[in-house]
Amino acid sequence: MAIQPIRLFGDPVLRTPATPVADFDKELRKLVKDLTDTMMDAPGAGLAAPQIGVGLRVFTYYVDDQVGHLINPDLDLSEECDEEGEEGCLSFPGLSFPTPRAVRAVAKGFNMHGEPVTLEGTDLMARCFQHETDHLDGILFIDRMDPKQRKLAMKAVREAEWSGLAAPVIRMSPHATGGKAL
Ligand SMILES: [Zn+2]
Numbered sequence: 001m002a003i004q005p006i007r008l009f010g011d012p013v014l015r016t017p018a019t020p021v022a023d024f025d026k027e028l029r030k031l032v033k034d035l036t037d038t039m040m041d042a043p044g045a046g047l048a049a050p051q052i053g054v055g056l057r058v059f060t061y062y063v064d065d066q067v068g069h070l071i072n073p074d075l076d077l078s079e080e081c082d083e084e085g086e087e088g089c090l091s092f093p094g095l096s097f098p099t100p101r102a103v104r105a106v107a108k109g110f111n112m113h114g115e116p117v118t119l120e121g122t123d124l125m126a127r128c129f130q131h132e133t134d135h136l137d138g139i140l141f142i143d144r145m146d147p148k149q150r151k152l153a154m155k156a157v158r159e160a161e162w163s164g165l166a167a168p169v170i171r172m173s174p175h176a177t178g179g180k181a182l
Helices: 026-041 123-136 147-159
Strands: 046-048 058-063 066-077 086-088 096-098 104-110 116-122
Touching: 026 046, 026 058, 026 066, 046 123, 058 123, 066 116, 066 123, 096 147, 104 123, 116 123
Parallel strands: none
Antiparallel strands: 046 058, 058 066, 066 104, 086 096, 104 116
16 A cells, blocks of 8 residues: 555645656556555545646546546546536545536546556546546636635635645644654
8 A cells, every 4th residue: 555645725736737648667557556545545536646746647536436547538528517516626625516517528548558448437437537637737626616606615725624734834742742643
């Protein structure tokens, strides 16, 4: 297991477009494993590489008991949209909001061995593919909300206990902790 810390909203890496994967090597397979382990531990329905601080176009998903990954994804979306579906993000812990998304998505890309893969998803799976591919473009789910909903979401973000913790914080304690991490 190689669980990595998940970057929170406010961390610039979440706003940085990721680079296409060129080398389908051992390093990439380790990244897929780290993403999968971190996603399953959270637990979450999906995780994109920038969320663990890696600027490569890779995401993992865990929807309807299916675990998988996709590299260099390219999406084809249905016209039909679900305006009301609730969506959360591991970079916004504990928060979820109605977020408009296409109901169906066809995601083309590669597996970690460099073989072409086509994934088809509806509902939650389609939502996951869109959410994670957005992460690779530096786009967050708040950007997909209508302005009124985004305002409500940003208020909840400001009030969240993790708000402002995106930068590393070093806490000093005057008490002995018996060697335990706080
Ligand atoms: Zn997310």
